[in-house]
Amino acid sequence: MIKTTLKIDGMMCGMCEAHINDVIRKVVPDAKKVKSSHTKGESTFVSEQEPDKEEIIVKVAETGYTVKSVITEPYTKKFLKLF
Numbered sequence: 001m002i003k004t005t006l007k008i009d010g011m012m013c014g015m016c017e018a019h020i021n022d023v024i025r026k027v028v029p030d031a032k033k034v035k036s037s038h039t040k041g042e043s044t045f046v047s048e049q050e051p052d053k054e055e056i057i058v059k060v061a062e063t064g065y066t067v068k069s070v071i072t073e074p075y076t077k078k079f080l081k082l083f
């Protein structure tokens with residue numbers, strides 16, 4: 001699993017967040033935990049494969065926003081062990 005963090009310019013409200021989430025789901029059909037925050041200027045999601053960064057940047061730009069950076073990192077579920 002890969003966690004992707006997008007730094008995005010131009011999100012102003014919840015509608016913008018929804019637009020970005022829609023773009024992410026279209027470009028990365030298996031994306032899970034899709035979340036966007038206009039206050040942080042950031043979107044995150046988790047997917048099985050490394051996403052196509054170029055396509056995300058292009059599609060987000062077509063929607064009217066600017067991707068400033070794309071960061072991917074291994075996603076590991078955190079387990080809380082109770083004994």
Ligand SMILES: [Cu+2]
Pocket residue numbers: 011012013014015016017
């Ligand atoms: Cu908005």
